[in-house]
Amino acid sequence: MIWVTWRQHRAQILLTAAFLAALGLLLLGSAIEATLYVSGHAAPGCPGSAPACAPLEVALGERYDAIYSIFGWMPLVLPALIGAFWGAPLLGREYERGTHRLAWTQAVPVWRWLAVKLAVLGGVVVAGGLLLSLMVSLWRPVFRAGIESSFGNVGVFNMVGVAPAAWWLYAFALGTLAGTVLRRTMPAMALVVAGVAVTMFTLFALSEHYATPERVVLSDTTVLADPDARLVGATWVDPSGREIDSPGAEVCPRRVDAGRSNRNTEAWEKCLFGKGYGYAVSYHPPTMFWRFQWTEAGILLLASGVMGGLAVRRTLRRTA
Amino acid sequence: MRPPVLEATGLGVRYRRGWALRDCSLALPAGRVAALVGPNGAGKTTLMHAAVGLLAPARGSVVVRGQAAFVAQDKPLYETFTVAEMLTFGRRTNLRWDQPAALKRLAGLDIPLDRKVGRLSGGQQAQVALTIALARTPDLLVLDEPLANLDPVARHDVMRAIMAEVAEHGLSVLLSSHVVSDLEETCDWLVVLNGGRLQVSGDIEDLLAGHLVLTGPAELAGTLTGAGGSMGRVQVVAASRTARQVRMLVRGEPPLDPRWRARQPGLDELVMGYLRSPESVALPGLAQVGR
Known part of the structure; x- marks a missing residue:
């Protein structure tokens, strides 16, 4: 049965492997180039926070952005592709071509046929996702020493840790179920793409509830010190400690900024802080990284299990 | 066996x-x-x-x-x-x-x-x-x-x-x-x-030997298809008639009346006869009764 699984799905497996290999080479090349650049151009003590290091940081940032623009779309597109080309045809194409009547009338019981396929392909999908995460995690620190964004930036967050593996598996299970229900490949593929997109935005909206946010009252700025935090909400607090929607004009007059200038807003904020107002920010700190990773992975794994179970049940119910 | x-x-x-x-x-x-x-x-x-x-x-x-x-x-x-x-x-x-x-x-x-x-x-x-x-x-x-x-x-x-x-x-x-x-x-x-219902199941040779195609004048049809579609040793499977002639697929022995002409059906005729009259059946259990 493993040979059958390999023979039927080798195109997807080889294509995914080739993609990961190409991406790995690209990341490796870019990391080597950046390392050489740093060793050739870095002033003593750089990279670091010294002002002399700024040009180096800009050059590294440009290199990072060039590659990031290539894989910035990957958190959304890769799961969609996995679902469409690994999941949807798994049962959808068998039904579409009538070959399920060939496969399921051999001596191998249907449950074994399905179990081997789901286990082998699901395992390879998870391994592929983890490999992607590993490559990205090894590559990023070369450019981003000291500038962390793997928590605050959802795109990066979904490319590191266990998130890619969980997303790939989820998309695979969704595609398998769609193929079983619709019994045709193309509509199942379309459903997967839509389903992955909807799930991603839903989970992003839900993610602020993964933990109780921390709250801090700032008394001299409206910007959090940690740029990698995830902002949940912010509000002004009057001198007595009450949260208010917006301080009235009678407290501090506010004038509209012209163009891209922040001058008037900053003056208004300074006036408020001077009168004892505070700015309360609730946020998730980057230390929540693994809690968020495992919460999201848990939700996705549970959903994959349910969808996989439904696909199995529908298949074994035998309604040819 | x-x-x-x-x-x-x-x-x-x-x-x-x-x-x-x-x-x-x-x-x-x-x-x-x-x-x-x-x-x-x-x-x-x-x-x-x-x-x-x-x-x-x-x-x-x-x-x-x-x-x-x-x-x-x-x-x-x-x-x-x-x-x-x-x-x-x-x-x-x-x-x-x-x-x-x-x-x-x-x-x-x-x-x-x-x-x-x-x-x-x-x-x-x-x-x-x-x-x-x-x-x-x-x-x-x-x-x-x-x-x-x-x-x-x-x-x-x-x-x-x-x-x-x-x-x-x-x-x-x-x-x-x-x-x-x-x-x-x-x-x-x-x-x-x-x-969706089973109509016939049997050995083809036995089925062919047990059935007859009868052709005769239309007025004779009543003598065979009396009460309940059967009379004595003959059970009518299907019948088609024109103005003067009647042709029937029957199960049983040939009738004595010399005006009937009897011959064995082909497989095609047998199948068509049954398909045209879904209420007729020839199953092993019933076959014993027919003989």
């Missing part, structure tokens, strides 16, 4: 639209080539799918003694596989597998092993599908419309291949068709399904 190779008891299968097969009880003797005939939508495919486990019956049961190999309608194969890979597929998904016999069959048919299945002709694809089924050395071979979409030469070749296997290995065959003439020379058991 060997026990029946396939036995259905009170078998009922329903789809969302309604019953595809109702109250179907039937036993196929081992070592026979049984023809399953009936109009489109009669439930032939449903009965076969239930027999090979592709469908779970809603009522009753169907049991195959030994191993069944199935070739579905349209002979599904993996089109991107080569012929050799299709054989590997069969070997990997079966415990009983006769690879030398399969290779010999394909060599005899001049089907190249390295050719992609999708590039074979329809007749060759049918032969590959049949080869995979036969390599499993099944006790019962179930073929759904094995001759559909084949040209006359390919039809003949497929039929001859099936007959050779039966003669050599003594396996039982159940094959469906809606063209009765395809089956006349090869099958020795007849199963007629109509509207």
Whole structure:
């Protein structure tokens, strides 16, 4: 049965492997180039926070952005592709071509046929996702020493840790179920793409509830010190400690900024802080990284299990 | 005597639209080539799918003694596989597998092993599908419309291949068709399904010997089709009349009245007679009563 699984799905497996290999080479090349650049151009003590290091940081940032623009779309597109080309045809194409009547009338019981396929392909999908995460995690620190964004930036967050593996598996299970229900490949593929997109935005909206946010009252700025935090909400607090929607004009007059200038807003904020107002920010700190990773992975794994179970049940119910 | 190779008891299968097969009880003797005939939508495919486990019956049961190999309608194969890979597929998904016999069959048919299945002709694809089924050395071979979409030469070749296997290995065959003439020379058991119900199941020779086509003046029809459609030793299956003549398919012995002309029906006539009158049945249990 493993040979059958390999023979039927080798195109997807080889294509995914080739993609990961190409991406790995690209990341490796870019990391080597950046390392050489740093060793050739870095002033003593750089990279670091010294002002002399700024040009180096800009050059590294440009290199990072060039590659990031290539894989910035990957958190959304890769799961969609996995679902469409690994999941949807798994049962959808068998039904579409009538070959399920060939496969399921051999001596191998249907449950074994399905179990081997789901286990082998699901395992390879998870391994592929983890490999992607590993490559990205090894590559990023070369450019981003000291500038962390793997928590605050959802795109990066979904490319590191266990998130890619969980997303790939989820998309695979969704595609398998769609193929079983619709019994045709193309509509199942379309459903997967839509389903992955909807799930991603839903989970992003839900993610602020993964933990109780921390709250801090700032008394001299409206910007959090940690740029990698995830902002949940912010509000002004009057001198007595009450949260208010917006301080009235009678407290501090506010004038509209012209163009891209922040001058008037900053003056208004300074006036408020001077009168004892505070700015309360609730946020998730980057230390929540693994809690968020495992919460999201848990939700996705549970959903994959349910969808996989439904696909199995529908298949074994035998309604040819 | 060997026990029946396939036995259905009170078998009922329903789809969302309604019953595809109702109250179907039937036993196929081992070592026979049984023809399953009936109009489109009669439930032939449903009965076969239930027999090979592709469908779970809603009522009753169907049991195959030994191993069944199935070739579905349209002979599904993996089109991107080569012929050799299709054989590997069969070997990997079966415990009983006769690879030398399969290779010999394909060599005899001049089907190249390295050719992609999708590039074979329809007749060759049918032969590959049949080869995979036969390599499993099944006790019962179930073929759904094995001759559909084949040209006359390919039809003949497929039929001859099936007959050779039966003669050599003594396996039982159940094959469906809606063209009765395809089956006349090869099958020795007849199963007629109509509207999801079983109408006829019996040895073809016995059935033909037990039925008569009577032709006579129209006014005589009443003497046969008296009370309840039967009179004495004759049971009318179907009748068609013109202004002066009546022609009937009957079961039983020839009538004494010399104005009737009697002859044995052909398989075609027998099947058509039953399909035209769905209320007539010829099943083993009832056959005893008719004699």
